[in-house]
Amino acid sequence: MQYLIPYLRRFNRKERFFLVGLALGNEAFRLGDSFRQRLSDVLDLALPGDAFVAMDYHLDWLFASIYLAATSGSPGPHPRDFRLIRGTHEDIDLLVAFDAGEQSHVIMLEAKGVTSYSNRQFASKMARLAAAFETPQARRVAPYLVLVSPAQPQKLHGVGPAWVFGKDGRIPWLHLPLPADLQKVVRCTETGAPSSQGKYWTAKPEKSFPGA
Helix, strand or coil: CCCCHHHHHHHCCCHHHHHHHHHCCCCCCCCCHHHHHHHHHHHCCCCCCCCEEEEEEEHHHHHHHHHHHHCCCCCCCCCCCCCCCCCCCCEEEEEEEEEECCEEEEEEEEECCCCCCCHHHHHHHHHHHHHHHCCHHHCCEEEEEEEEECCCCCCCCCCCCHHHCCCCCCCCEEECCCCCCCEEEEEECCCCCECCCCCEEEEEECCCCCCC
16 A cells, blocks of 8 residues: 555656656656666665656655655645755755555665765755654654765765664765766866866866765
């Protein structure tokens, strides 16, 4: 019996979700078999082939889904918890979820490509997630966090609630391969010196991901 998924699906309003699914011939937005297996392995959790998947999923939508699933499902009005419902665009890069018996599993994947993770960057989002999954409405929801990047972060220690960490004390991580020839646009002077006020620009190689 579905519990959380119908609500997650109804709030999934990102145009790019529907565009990407249509363009790639994957309108159901199913995980590829290889990635699904990698994700299952890193979490030690069997993921079904029909798991719900969404991109850039707003935290407001996630919290509203959890609340409605646990209550009457009435659209409201409902009392607002200002820690959770903020009306901002803070989101989860990739959300994977499925209902299994009396429990719903919500996997949140946060990706970095050519920039690094930082403890400060995570503070706000982790505080919101910690508050959300400590509410009575979330008692049937099992949350997971997975980092996805070219190199495993090294400095994210003690950031977030206990459930984000694996048995080794680190946040679960998946490798994200990137092309070696990526470039970036840099504003510069006539001689090529970097300058935010420069009247010229140049293409420079993107440095390899430094880790965090």
